[in-house]
Every structure is written in C-alpha cells, then in structure tokens.
Amino acid sequence: MDSPFILRWGIMGTGNIAKTFTKDLLLSQKWQSDRTISHVVTAVASSSSMEKTRHFVNELRLSSACTNYDSYKFMVADPKVDVVYVATPHSHHFQHVMLALESGKHVLCEKPLTVNAYQARTLCEEARKRNLFLMEAMWTRFLPITSDVLEKIRRGQIGEVLRVVVDTSFGDDVEKTWGTQHRMLNRDLAGGALLDLGIYSLTWIFLCLYHALPESLRQAPSGIAAQMTLNHLTGADEASSILLTFPTSAPNDVPEWKSQAVALTNLRVSTDPDGKNSAGPAIRIQGTKGEIQLDGPSFRPERYRVISRCDGAEGQDIESVKVVDYPVPSEAKGMYWEADEVGRCLRDGKIQSQSLPWEEIIAVLEVMDEARRQGGLIYPEAIENASYSSY
Amino acid sequence: MDSPFILRWGIMGTGNIAKTFTKDLLLSQKWQSDRTISHVVTAVASSSSMEKTRHFVNELRLSSACTNYDSYKFMVADPKVDVVYVATPHSHHFQHVMLALESGKHVLCEKPLTVNAYQARTLCEEARKRNLFLMEAMWTRFLPITSDVLEKIRRGQIGEVLRVVVDTSFGDDVEKTWGTQHRMLNRDLAGGALLDLGIYSLTWIFLCLYHALPESLRQAPSGIAAQMTLNHLTGADEASSILLTFPTSAPNDVPEWKSQAVALTNLRVSTDPDGKNSAGPAIRIQGTKGEIQLDGPSFRPERYRVISRCDGAEGQDIESVKVVDYPVPSEAKGMYWEADEVGRCLRDGKIQSQSLPWEEIIAVLEVMDEARRQGGLIYPEAIENASYSSY
Numbered sequence: 021m022d023s024p025f026i027l028r029w030g031i032m033g034t035g036n037i038a039k040t041f042t043k044d045l046l047l048s049q050k051w052q053s054d055r056t057i058s059h060v061v062t063a064v065a066s067s068s069s070m071e072k073t074r075h076f077v078n079e080l081r082l083s084s085a086c087t088n089y090d091s092y093k094f095m096v097a098d099p100k101v102d103v104v105y106v107a108t109p110h111s112h113h114f115q116h117v118m119l120a121l122e123s124g125k126h127v128l129c130e131k132p133l134t135v136n137a138y139q140a141r142t143l144c145e146e147a148r149k150r151n152l153f154l155m156e157a158m159w160t161r162f163l164p165i166t167s168d169v170l171e172k173i174r175r176g177q178i179g180e181v182l183r184v185v186v187d188t189s190f191g192d193d194v195e196k197t198w199g200t201q202h203r204m205l206n207r208d209l210a211g212g213a214l215l216d217l218g219i220y221s222l223t224w225i226f227l228c229l230y231h232a233l234p235e236s237l238r239q240a241p242s243g244i245a246a247q248m249t250l251n252h253l254t255g256a257d258e259a260s261s262i263l264l265t266f267p268t269s270a271p272n273d274v275p276e277w278k279s280q281a282v283a284l285t286n287l288r289v290s291t292d293p294d295g296k297n298s299a300g301p302a303i304r305i306q307g308t309k310g311e312i313q314l315d316g317p318s319f320r321p322e323r324y325r326v327i328s329r330c331d332g333a334e335g336q337d338i339e340s341v342k343v344v345d346y347p348v349p350s351e352a353k354g355m356y357w358e359a360d361e362v363g364r365c366l367r368d369g370k371i372q373s374q375s376l377p378w379e380e381i382i383a384v385l386e387v388m389d390e391a392r393r394q395g396g397l398i399y400p401e402a403i404e405n406a407s408y409s410s411y
Numbered sequence: 412m413d414s415p416f417i418l419r420w421g422i423m424g425t426g427n428i429a430k431t432f433t434k435d436l437l438l439s440q441k442w443q444s445d446r447t448i449s450h451v452v453t454a455v456a457s458s459s460s461m462e463k464t465r466h467f468v469n470e471l472r473l474s475s476a477c478t479n480y481d482s483y484k485f486m487v488a489d490p491k492v493d494v495v496y497v498a499t500p501h502s503h504h505f506q507h508v509m510l511a512l513e514s515g516k517h518v519l520c521e522k523p524l525t526v527n528a529y530q531a532r533t534l535c536e537e538a539r540k541r542n543l544f545l546m547e548a549m550w551t552r553f554l555p556i557t558s559d560v561l562e563k564i565r566r567g568q569i570g571e572v573l574r575v576v577v578d579t580s581f582g583d584d585v586e587k588t589w590g591t592q593h594r595m596l597n598r599d600l601a602g603g604a605l606l607d608l609g610i611y612s613l614t615w616i617f618l619c620l621y622h623a624l625p626e627s628l629r630q631a632p633s634g635i636a637a638q639m640t641l642n643h644l645t646g647a648d649e650a651s652s653i654l655l656t657f658p659t660s661a662p663n664d665v666p667e668w669k670s671q672a673v674a675l676t677n678l679r680v681s682t683d684p685d686g687k688n689s690a691g692p693a694i695r696i697q698g699t700k701g702e703i704q705l706d707g708p709s710f711r712p713e714r715y716r717v718i719s720r721c722d723g724a725e726g727q728d729i730e731s732v733k734v735v736d737y738p739v740p741s742e743a744k745g746m747y748w749e750a751d752e753v754g755r756c757l758r759d760g761k762i763q764s765q766s767l768p769w770e771e772i773i774a775v776l777e778v779m780d781e782a783r784r785q786g787g788l789i790y791p792e793a794i795e796n797a798s799y800s801s802y
Contacts, residue, residue: 182640182650182680185576191699191720245636245785247656249573249669259573261654261671265638278640280652282673289573289697293720294731299702300691306680308582311690329582329684340685394636 024056025367027359030063030101030125032092032116034076037130038107040353041157042080048356051349057363059356063087065095067108092116096123103153103362106130109203110210111403114139117154118408121146126153128362132219135210135403137385142406144378153371155362156381158223160319162357165346166227169305169312169324173232173270177326179309180269184228184281186221186303188318189213191290194251194258204287205256210399212256214248214388218285220318222384225264225281228305231380232270240383242267242278248395255397259286262391291316301325310340320354322347415447416758418750421454421492421516423483423507425467428521429498431744432548433471439747442740448754450747454478456486458499483507487514494544494753497521500594501601502794505530508545509799512537517544519753523610526601526794528776533797535769544762546753547772549614551710553748556737557618560696560703560715564623564661568717570700571660575619575672577612577694579709580604582681585642585649595678596647601790603647605639605779609676611709613775616655616672619696622771623661631774633658633669639786646788650677653782682707692716701731711745713738 302316
C-alpha cells in the first residue's frame with residue numbers, strides 16, 4: 021500500500037466544536053474513514069491564553085510535536101501547518117479565514133462560513149487568487165448516509181422530488197439555557213437559530229433540490245419567504261421559518277416542474293421532544309413515487325427510510341417501508357469524513373470540494389441574508405462588513 | 412326522554428359531497444351522535460336535471476316524504492325545508508347561499524364558504540340582517556377528536572404552543588386524475604389545492620393558535636407569506652405553502668410569545684404515500700412541554716399521540732408517548748357531528764356556531780386571499796365578486 025497523504029492541521033480556537041472536530045480527526049484512522057489520508061495536529065491556538073491551549077492539547081492527548089500558541093497570527097504563520105481549521109464564533113470567521121489565507125494556509129472553517137454572502141464571496145475570491153483550498157465545515161454533507169440518499173434521488177428512486185421539509189429545532193428553555201450573552205442569542209456574535217441550526221435545514225434542501233442536479237441545471241431558489249420570531253431581550257432569532265421555491269425539481273425528468281421547500285428552526289420547541297425520535301423524521305424528501313425520510317438530528321442523521329407509494333388495494337400487501345441504518349460510532353461525532361475530503365482535495369490540488377462548491381456555500385448564505393432581511397434580524401455593522409482591517 | 416328536535420334539510424347539489432353528507436345525516440341516529448337532534452331530508456335539488464335528483468334520492472333510499480327539484484330556486488322556497496345544505500362548486504357558493512338566505516332559509520355551506528373573504532362578509536351580514544343561521548361545513552372542527560385535542564391545548568398539557576405544521580396533500584398524477592376541467596384544477600370553478608385541501612391545514616392552525624384562546628385574546632396572523640406552484644395548463648395552484656406568524660401563543664401563559672405555523676398542500680406529493688400513515692403525522696402541534704401529533708388525513712384524523720418532553724437521562728425510562736384513538740365507523744365519513752351542531756344551534760336560536768364563528772371563517776378566508784395574492788392565483792372576476800345578480 022502507498023503511504024498515506026499526510027495533512028498537518030492547525031486548530032484555531034479551543035472551544036467545544038474545536039474539541040469535537042479534533043477528536044474526530046484523531047479517530048479518523050480507527051474507523052471506516054479514508055485510509056489514504058492521515059491527519060496530524062501540528063498546532064493549536066487560543067486567541068487569549070496559553071492556558072486554554074495547553075488544556076486543550078492535554079485533554080485531547082495531542083502529541084508533543086504539536087505547537088501551542090496564544091495568538092492566531094503566529095499560529096497561521098507556522099510552516100508545519102498545511103490547513104487551518106477555524107472554530108471561532110461566526111462573527112469572527114471572515115477575519116480569521118482571511119488571516120489564514122493571507123498567511124498562505126488552506127482553510128476549513130466552521131459553518132456558516134461567514135455572516136453573509138458578501139463576506140463569503142470576498143473570501144472565495146481571495147482563496148482563488150492565492151490558489152488556496154477553502155471550505156465551510158458543513159460536515160453533514162460528507163456523511164456516508166448523505167451520499168447514499170443523494171444517489172437515490174439522482175437515480176429517481178422516489179420520482180421527481182417536489183417538496184422537501186426539514187426541521188432542526190431544539191426545545192430549550194432559552195433564557196435559562198443560553199442567557200443573553202451566549203453566541204446562540206448574542207447578536208454581537210451573529211447569534212440566533214438560523215445561522216447556528218437553520219443552516220442544516222437549508223443544507224438538506226440544497227442537497228436535494230440543487231446539489232442532486234448536474235451542475236448545469238443547478239439554480240438558486242426563485243422564491244424566498246421567511247418569518248422570524250426575535251428574542252425579546254436580544255433581538256436574535258429564536259425561531260425562523262423559510263419557504264423556498266426552486267425553479268427545478270430533481271432528478272429533473274420533468275423540466276417544467278418546480279419544487280417547494282420548508283426550512284425550519286426553533287430554539288423553544290423541539291424536532292424530537294422525547295429524544296427517541298418518537299415524533300417522526302426531521303427530514304422529509306417528498307417525490308412523486310415516494311418519500312425518503314431521515315430521523316434527526318438533521319446535522320447527523322443515522323437512519324433513513326424509503327416509503328414507496330402504494331396506490332389502491334393491491335398495494336396493501338407490499339412492504340412499503342425500507343429502513344437503512346448508518347450508525348456513527350458512539351465515541352465519534354462523524355466529522356472525520358469532511359476532514360478526509362479536505363485531505364483528498366489538497367492531495368489532488370483542488371481548491372474547492374465538488375461536494376460543497378463555493379457557489380453553493382454562497383447560494384445558501386444568500387438565502388440566509390434574505391431571510392434575515394425579511395425577518396428583521398440585523399447584526400452590527402462591524403460583523404457584517406468585509407473590511408479585513410476593521411475588526 | 413323528550414322528543415328530539417327535528418331538523419328538516421334541503422340538499423342543494425347531488426354530487427359526491429352531497430351524497431356523503433346525506434348518508435351521514437341518515438347515520439346520525441345510529442352512531443354516537445347527538446340523540447337530542449333528529450335529521451330529516453325533506454328536499455333534494457339538482458340545478459340541471461330531475462333525473463340526477465331522482466337518482467340521488469333512490470340511491471340513498473330517502474323517504475317518499477322527500478320532494479325532488481330540478482331547480483334550486485324552487486327548492487329553497489319549500490316550506491318543509493328549515494336548513495339548506497349547499498354542496499355546489501366553490502365558485503357558486505356565494506350565489507347559492509344568498510339564494511337560500513333570501514328565501515329565509517338557514518344555511519350550512521360546504522367549505523370554503525366562499526371564494527374570498529369579501530363574499531363571506533357579505534353573506535354573514537345578510538344572515539345577521541335576516542336572523543338566519545349560517546355556517547361553513549368545516550366538519551373537521553366537530554369531530555370529537557378535535558375537541559379533545561383543543562381541550563388538551565387549553566389546559567396547557569403540551570405547554571405553550573409555539574409552532575403548528577399541517578400538511579394536507581394528495582399524491583396525484585394530476586393531469587391523469589383530474590384533467591384540466593375538473594373543479595380541482597379549473598379556475599372557473601375556483602379550483603386549486605389551497606381552496607380545496609389547504610383550507611384543512613389552515614383550519615388546524617387556526618384551531619390551535621386562535622380558536623384555543625378565549626375570544627378576547629384571538630388575533631389574526633400578523634404575518635402571512637405564501638408560495639404557490641401554478642399548474643402550467645390551468646394556472647390553478649397544484650402546490651401551496653403558507654407561513655404564518657400569530658401574535659399570540661396558546662394557552663397564552665406567556666403573553667409576549669408569538670407562534671409560527673406552516674400550512675402545506677400539494678396535489679403531486681402525498682402526506683401519506685403508502686396509505687398506511689408510515690410517513691408520520693399530518694399535524695404537529697408543538698409546545699414547550701411536548702407535542703400533539705395527529706395522523707392524517709388532516710380532514711378526518713382518527714388517532715393522536717401526545718409526546719411528552721423528556722430531558723436528560725433520567726427521563727429515558729418514562730413512557731413518553733400516549734396514543735389515543737377515535738375511530739369513525741367505517742360506513743360513515745364523520746359529518747354527522749357538524750349536522751348535529753347545526754341542529755343544536757337552530758334549536759337554541761343561535762345564528763352562528765361558537766365552534767366556528769363567522770369572524771373565524773372570514774379570518775381563514777383572508778389568509779387564503781393573501782396567499783393567492785402572493786402566489787399569483789387569480790380567479791375570474793365573475794366568481795370573485797359579491798354581486799348577487801351577476802351570475
């Protein structure tokens with residue numbers, strides 16, 4: 021066997037998501053992920069304190085070859101780092117990705133890539149100019165279950181997909197769980213349900229009604245209608261609902277048909293109130309010949325069902341439901357698949373992943389921009405602009 | 412026992428819905444419906460042919476005391492008729508209800524009461540002026556399961572209801588099943604998914620987020636956003652999705668909270684593709700303490716589930732799902748409950764039902780008006796106006 025392609029990671033930020041991702045990186049070889057790629061963490065940085073970095077490195081038992089930083093600026097300059105994983109708050113993604121790109125590093129940045137589409141376009145231009153890899157860490161797209169479902173749509177197994185309904189909702193006692201300063205509700209940190217959770221609902225909608233199509237047929241939604249419930253204390257959205265009309269359907273055997281979609285997110289009521297999936301699927305992909313449903317959470321589904329359409333009495337004896345399981349090992353979150361994709365792209369000299377092209381990242385952000393505009397969710401100018409030096 | 416209140420019905424129209432309703436009228440005494448009311452069909456009218464009327468009367472084995480008409484005008488003048496049941500196409504409801512009211516008859520009219528809110532207001536004013544009973548035949552509101560669910564919401568069993576999602580969709584091969592002339596898709600007959608099926612989705616939303624509240628707290632939606640897919644041959648909607656924000660939540664223990672709702676309807680993809688409810692509930696009523704779900708079809712649910720919120724590991728052993736069945740006898744559709752309500756109202760001298768007040772009928776129609784405006788569904792002026800003599 022050829023020796024694997026070694027990818028050297030610099031971790032920017034030491035919060036929960038950074039921990040989860042890094043754990044998964046280390047598990048990549050253990051599980052069924054891509055054995056042609058090998059991940060090494062060569063640097064970790066907290067922006068504020070070496071103490072935080074050391075704690076992170078010790079907790080995850082990273083090797084002594086890993087350099088600790090208390091500055092992002094110095095970490096991104098480390099020649100032992102190939103790719104920077106940005107795990108800072110949404111509000112800071114633009115600045116931090118730009119910092120990494122300007123130091124000549126490839127970047128994987130937590131979702132959403134930026135606060136708005138304009139910032140994302142600016143970053144993609146910069147990455148193209150510098151010939152550097154850039155991707156949003158929308159890990160859900162790289163789960164094996166996701167590819168399998170997409171393949172079924174493309175093959176027309178449920179006919180023409182004409183509606184997709186996705187819900188990504190936590191039933192929190194908002195004030196008690198998050199308070200007003202946490203990034204979940206703090207507008208200064210680009211807080212709110214849409215950017216944090218709703219993006220998964222939109223991701224599934226784009227996967228089914230945009231990404232499932234050949235590139236030449238992919239079209240952004242022709243209609244976007246959104247309503248938001250803004251938290252009465254912070255003004256961030258605690259509930260967002262978005263209706264979308266796509267000018268296409270997938271697999272597009274009937275070119276004149278359109279599709280509709282509903283993207284839901286809510287902090288106060290839950291997709292899954294009893295934590296056992298009793299309430300039903302989080303994702304319904306509805307086609308003319310049947311339906312694919314995925315149990316939630318939408319960001320990491322582990323089971324799907326294909327429900328075939330049965331018309332009339334003669335269909336009654338046919339088993340109409342097929343269940344397929346894709347368990348993720350319980351010690352992992354399931355982020356190593358996206359990390360492997362980064363490795364493959366870098367190995368093959370690609371600056372964007374075909375599973376999540378820049379155009380699509382931007383298209384999803386454009387929907388969120390419009391939803392926020394209609395819903396009245398405004399962030400401070402300092403985090404909306406694309407002025408690198410301003411922050 | 413006192414002798415029952417006898418209600419003498421004139422049936423206007425001899426199509427499928429008239430047959431279904433009349434059968435249920437005759438079954439009323441047999442099943443668990445209100446035994447203080449007795450229904451008699453004293454007249455049946457087709458507008459075009461005595462043949463159709465005779466066929467109807469024979470097929471349903473109506474008594475010989477029933478008079479046959481080939482004219483609505485003469486039927487509504489029949490002194491043996493107390494209340495007229497209008498079962499003609501939506502497009503003609505305004506004219507036919509007005510005809511009955513002008514003859515001094517009480518009216519139960521198939522849903523939607525009229526094509527738009529303006530026509531409905533005009534009819535309600537006429538009924539009030541003449542002191543005549545008028546109600547839309549939204550039979551779903553009078554099912555025992557519906558009262559039970561509403562009572563649970565009012566008692567706060569699932570906490571504050573913050574989102575309601577309802578889908579009423581048939582997966583038809585539209586062109587083959589309906590063609591372009593059928594009222595389902597014919598704009599001249601006020602065709603389209605919204606007025607025919609979507610009204611049930613809206614009904615459940617209004618039940619939960621409007622009707623469940625005390626009258627003084629009921630408020631029409633503060634936000635309405637709709638998207639429609641118009642049939643490329645007729646221009647009637649084959650798919651409609653509506654987002655609603657209500658300025659209240661129910662039972663309204665937290666007055667500053669708002670609720671959101673999603674009303675869906677679709678002719679090409681189905682709520683229930685295999686006809687076994689495998690795809691999950693048609694109605695999700697989501698509260699802060701749990702959820703009530705109803706299996707479809709939304710117009711006649713026969714089962715609901717209460718899913719209680721379980722947080723954390725200690726909840727895992729608690730049975731979180733409670734199932735309640737309300738089977739409707741298979742020979743009936745379940746419309747006798749609404750017929751009994753008409754009887755009780757007339758017996759008690761009421762001109763509107765508190766279970767479906769005029770204000771609420773109009774509020775639902777106003778949502779449909781706005782949805783059609785946003786979705787670009789326009790009906791011919793002749794069926795939109797409220798000029799009685801014009802038709």
